[in-house]
């Protein structure tokens with residue numbers, strides 16, 4: 001039993017964090033979120049060069065040949081930065097459904113995909129093709145206005161579908177979302193701590209008041225528990241296929257709720273500024289709620305877990 | 312990252328499992344040693360002889376010198392098998408580690424092996440009527456006379472004091488001193504003249520903890536642990552171990568309870584989606600706690616210090632145990648109120664102590680906020 005990140009994994013995290021901090025500071029994310037396109041298409045080439053588009057694809061096919069734990073590290077960091085772009089759609093939703101040649105194209109940055117889940121397609125306007133239960137569809141249809149403007153949803157136009165070798169792997173999708181949620185919870189907690197240390201009222205920093213500090217202590221504990229579940233789920237994808245669906249459902253339900261609660265507490269600790277459009281918190285909150293709802297709210301995942309335990 | 316046993320760990324696990332299957336006494340009420348002290352003592356002795364007590368203690372003191380992962384495996388297997396606790400929980404979890412860290416060679420030689428063999432049982436005399444969360448305000452006096460200290464005062468809520476041979480006692484040795492200075496940490500013979508133990512009946516009806524009165528009790532100076540006046544830092548070592556930097560014992564007990572909850576739900580064929588979801592939530596949070604323990608263990612192995620991820624473990628565990636035991640009562644329905652019908656009633660009432668003992672949840676949240684998050688101190 002060894003739940004430690006290897007030095008290589010730690011290096012990957014550090015590199016990802018500094019790359020994203022430089023390219024996607026909160027102001028840049030705000031600008032993109034408010035733009036018509038909703039992302040910077042130029043970023044795709046960069047992600048391909050970094051090897052992030054084919055993390056789990058073998059090296060022969062142009063991927064990085066790494067595992068799901070490395071993939072989860074990237075999702076955590078992308079969630080932390082709130083990267084706007086079809087990364088989750090392409091890599092977590094669609095990639096497992098594609099054949100080897102198409103996977104190689106994705107890894108090379110030559111193709112962007114999404115998938116239809118519960119009738120909705122994330123990032124429909126940012127991709128070329130879409131995985132559906134009936135096969136592959138061209139990404140044609142209507143993009144809807146979504147509360148989270150960094151990950152917009154669309155509906156596919158009806159039409160012919162081409163056969164596909166696979167389908168959406170819910171365990172992979174849920175694991176990716178859990179990791180993103182952990183990144184979100186960590187980031188909004190940092191802002192709350194910073195504010196609680198520096199903002200003074202009644203002559204003292206507000207962090208001395210337990211009505212402020214105790215919810216933040218809870219947020220910290222929940223975020224750590226969520227992180228453990230997310231990496232367990234990621235590890236299970238590669239090492240324990242039988243356990244993976246339950247682990248992913250457990251991780252997604254817990255981490256999504258932890259992220260939503262972390263955002264809500266952070267907003268409260270910030271007072272009026274936390275309620276503004278100007279502060280980045282609202283975008284994190286909206287993404288956390290996006291994650292919570294996607295593929296079913298946490299109650300639905302717990303029902304899956306209950307079935308595994310009780311039936 | 313490898314979230315399964317190594318071949319060596321798997322072999323140890325198999326050995327423990329086989330040993331428990333062959334040795335768990337049937338005559339002992341499962342889980343708690345309270346009912347039958349002699350049987351519990353025999354079982355504890357057996358654990359000591361088999362080398363399962365003090366697994367991670369250095370071999371020179373009779374310990375196993377094993378890695379922490381073995382301790383974790385043993386606790387998991389003991390929980391899975393429903394094995395009763397070692398009677399010396401305070402000796403193994405607090406007295407031993409404190410003596411190993413701060414004791415003299417004579418003290419190590421005198422006390423440690425008798426903890427492992429359950430020959431001597433320990434209790435913890437920290438809390439007083441006027442000093443609970445605010446431990447540094449203890450008033451029990453230890454006055455220096457010739458070759459000994461004379462102890463006068465009162466301790467309260469002391470678990471196992473009614474069967475204990477020794478007490479970890481925090482005293483004020485400098486009557487002029489305040490708070491953290493002037494405290495002295497003593498090892499006190501519970502059979503010495505002037506020590507009186509009165510049981511306190513608790514919410515569950517039984518008397519697990521006690522008041523201890525000290526009237527002119529003579530304690531030899533060689534029973535000071537650490538230096539005279541430096542008792543606070545020794546006490547911090549004890550508390551660090553009490554709160555279980557590793558927490559595997561807590562999750563072991565929780566795992567046992569979750570398994571029973573699932574068995575109860577299956578037996579009753581629970582269909583209500585709301586109840587099913589809450590059962591799933593308990594199982595999920597148990598996994599989260601167990602995994603987080605493994606993560607802080609990894610940090611401990613890598614760096615020698617437990618990682619911050621573990622600091623919330625006791626906090627979260629205590630609340631999980633409270634929710635879980637109430638959920639079990641709900642599954643039982645109105646008959647849950649029938650005394651003696653099931654053990655859940657007892658477990659549920661006992662769980663209310665979990666957020667008070669070993670640091671209240673409020674104090675633990677203060678600790679996380681101040682020491683982990685770096686928020687300004689509230690006091």
Ligand SMILES: Cc1cc2nc3c(=O)[nH]c(=O)nc-3n(C[C@H](O)[C@H](O)[C@H](O)COP(=O)(O)OP(=O)(O)OC[C@H]3O[C@@H](n4cnc5c(N)ncnc54)[C@H](O)[C@@H]3O)c2cc1C
Pocket residue numbers: 210434435436437438440442443444445467468469470471520664667668669670671672673674677690
């Ligand atoms: C089952 C059980 C076993 C025990 N066994 C032992 C034992 O073996 N040895 C031993 O020495 N003690 C033992 N204790 C005692 C335990 O450590 C104390 O009860 C605990 O530290 C709280 O102290 P108190 O009871 O004086 O409550 P208080 O400290 O008076 O606390 C009362 C309430 O005020 C809150 N509070 C206090 N200070 C603050 C603050 N700064 N911020 C916010 N809230 C605060 C507390 O959280 C609590 O809710 C045991 C207790 C229980 C329930």
